[in-house]
Amino acid sequence: MKKINILLALCLSLCLSFSWAQTPKGSVLIKNGTVLTVTNGTYENTDVLIQDGVIKKIGKDLNAPSGVTTVDATGKYVMPGIIDAHSHVALDVVNEATAPIVAEVRMKDVVNPYEIGIYRALAGGVTISHAMHGSANVVGGQNATLKHRWGSSNPEDIIMQDAPRTIKFALGENPTRVHGRGNGIQPRSRMGVEAILRNGFNEALQYKKAWEDFNKAKSQKGSTAVAPEYNERLQTLVDILDGKIIIHCHSYRADEIYMLINVARDFGIDKLVFQHTNEGFKVAPEIAEYTMGASVFADWWAYKFEVYYSTAFNAAILHRNGAITSINSDSAELIRHLYHEAAKTQRYGNLSDDEALSMITINPARQLGIDDKVGSLEEGKHGDVAIFEGHPLSSYAIPQMTFVDGIKYFDINEDQDDQRQQVSPTETVEPILLTEHNHRCMQDTEHLFETASALFQMNQ
Amino acid sequence: MKKPLWKTGLLGLFAWGLFGSGTLFAQSDPTGQKPITQTYAFTNATVHASPGSEGQKATIVVKDGVIISVGSGVTIPAAAKVIAGDSLYIYPGFIDAASQAGITKPEDPERPSDFVSSNPPDEIAGITPWRSATDQFDISSSQVDDLRKAGFTMAHVLPDGGMIAGKGAIMVLGTKGSTNLIKANTALAASLNGSRGMYPGTTVGVMAKFRDVYKNTNLTQDRIATFTSNSGVTRPEINQTYSAMTEVVNGQIPVFFEVENDLEVRRAISLQKELGFKLVVYGLEQYDEVIDLLKSSGVGVILKLETPDDKAIKSQKDDVDEAVQAQYDRVKESYDRTIAQAGKLAEAGVAFAFSTIDAKPSDAMKSLRAMIEAGLTESAAMAALTTNAASMIGMNRIAGTVEQGKIANLVITTGPIFSEDSQIKHVVADGSIFDYEIKTKKKNGNGEATVEVAGTWDYTSETPAGSSGGKLTIEKDGDDYSGTITYDDPSGNGTATSPISDVSISGSQLSFSFEVSAGGMAISVSVSGEISGNSMDGSMNIAQFGSFPISATRNPNFISNN
Known part of the structure; x- marks a missing residue:
């Protein structure tokens, strides 16, 4: 038995290293910059050596091993690659909006490595984004954590394969509008959202038990047990209950945030992050005690009724209450200057430099379950680095270079007018989506509202 | 267990076949449409018997839908209608490996009064593996005429529908009096297209649902096996979907997945790797990035028989600034890259075929010439139209080359087939001959008077x-x-x-x-x-x-x- 285990472990580690070996890795020595480690203070005139994609050494007067290029960062700031905990970049589909629970759908199926948004994010120092399902469903699809390895044609290459699974939940107006008002089914109200969640998890428990019973019976000699129906939707909920998936829940109001905390506690779930969380400041101690924190906007609100009661002090209040707090973009535009967004916590809340930077580096990393690999400049972590002219929290900051796994994917001096990977053979000027700056949370749901009006007419 | 459903399927097919054959010409044919003979001889033509083979002067005799002899000294039966082929070129009839010519999508069933868009019945959600292209095909459709006119004599027709549309069938593009069916139940037609306004509505939903259908078909089979060999077992729930998917999960028939670009190719292949079915991808337009993957994965490849239009390039202006010129160059580069893909794919050793779905058959030759100009060899183009397609749909025993014993499917042209001024004069399909008008070249100068059209x-x-x-x-x-x-x-x-x-x-x-x-x-x-x-x-x-x-x-x- 032991032998088998060892074999298994060996195989597993081999497989892992194999898949890891597929993505490109580089080596670089970044010399003489002001190194903002975020977790271990700031060092001036310090070098960062990345070898084979991993931060090998942070220190003074390091020498480049043979074959390793050197980048002079004199007078510049070197910080960990920025992490966006809420984005929809590089996804061909955002919402499978057709059912209140669609836990079975996987955003990894529809990652599009050609999307120019990846490059634009790199130009803002962002190395990792959390490509999320939309917010049309109470339980949305499983998200993909992406590493911005721009230039690859293979979606597998930009998916961070060693990041844990995460899933999208949504409360409030979006799911009640799509399903309740749009389709005349539960949830029509916030109470309905809670009912969907509790029913879903209870069904998942029954599903889990049915399979456990079957597998137990099947192992008996001469068993005639027949398998229950396979249901990946319920299986995914089971995986949430078993702690294998981190919930990232779209939410605004304090009452619904507290509702989900209670649901999670009742079902023994502790891997839970709130997204948007505009009224998080009202329930900050509860968020701090029972969850993995909140990922918020710096100052974006009033785009619908449930988002009116908001404050720019939200992030600072959450943080001061001990909640893990990050600042996200949820936007192809904001993702390009998350460092500005983080700086707003200094104007509204007087956070220190490290505290403000942690909102876009180590804190989102913790919320995505990848803080052991990225999110700060520490020896042994991935070589994901952004170099800035001017302090990144300054209004005058300009990103200079961005590295992922030690490979440079953005350099302001090599930036071309046309950075597209793919060009249409039949259109000189390709159509541009002018709604880019809007939320993409509700993308692909428009048709549901047509259906709704058709239903109303039918019933008359 | 699956018998009741199977039986109805077979019965349906039978009935359909009977009705179909009822319209075959009777001995005494009052319509006068029955041909005088079913034997034809094409004498002394330049015959290209298979892709890449040199043209050789030969006479071909076909009888009752079969090539009975090919060669220089063949005897011409007395019953044969002789067509002098001295100036003509003969090639094997083309095969459309994935076609929807003559296919009409069945009307959607009415939604039940308790319809819920989050959990619609399979039939409404586009999951209809039990449907057959045979029920949707009409040989007298003008689309079939257009396809035949372009040289196609056999088509693997796929049903029209949603994410799992149903089973394909192989049709010979013969005369209207016959069902023209060669083989039904050839493949499962699938796509990544969601159902509008219901689950699954998008590609992510479709991929999840495909996994669900596939895995539950497997489980249903296990349940049926346990139920049939034991007592005391709860009756397994059998439905149309799982029954019709059985041949797919058992590897008896492949899944023909409609894909357009490299990302969709990867999606179909990722499902195949996860679930293990036989896969053919069809309808490819942009695949330059996955040529290696197409080669290494060993899936069947069917390209869309179309090249992009060059309107964008032709409309490019001359006096533009550097930035605009750079943009123009990228469009041109993309265009050139697109038409060169087929040649690269052939060079990589992938034996692909062509599909005319969403393409215009009348532009087929133009597209082929563009591909050939961009690097596809003529013999690879011909193989894609004939032998590769025949192998892919399991028809190489009877089709794909001009050989004794093969089905009498021929394309007869006025010149070497891919040359600019060559025209198709006759198409022989299933032993029946279809004649096409040859357009004489426009005379230059003030020759003929033209008609007034204003x-x-x-x-x-x-x-x-x-x-x-x-x-x-x-x-x-x-x-x-x-x-x-x-x-x-x-x-x-x-x-x-x-x-x-x-x-x-x-x-x-x-x-x-x-x-x-x-x-x-x-x-x-x-x-x-x-x-x-x-x-x-x-x-x-x-x-x-x-x-x-x-x-x-x-x-x-x-x-x-x-």
């Missing part, structure tokens, strides 16, 4: 949607013609007007084209017709839908010229 015409056309019509106005503009055409607005509100373009007159033939905007999409329509006096008869070709008859009469000009 004026206002009233036209009517017959489409499957019914009879419609409008006004066609043509004005002479120097040496060129311009004008407008009106038609019923596809959005259902009155009439719409479009300018006509590419007006050309050759002898008494008028041709022009125009674009109809329907639901945000531009559909291109081309019209050609024979003018005699004040009337015109011809056909109207609507991209992707086929050709339909059109006739027009010119209004007398009441306005005095004085």
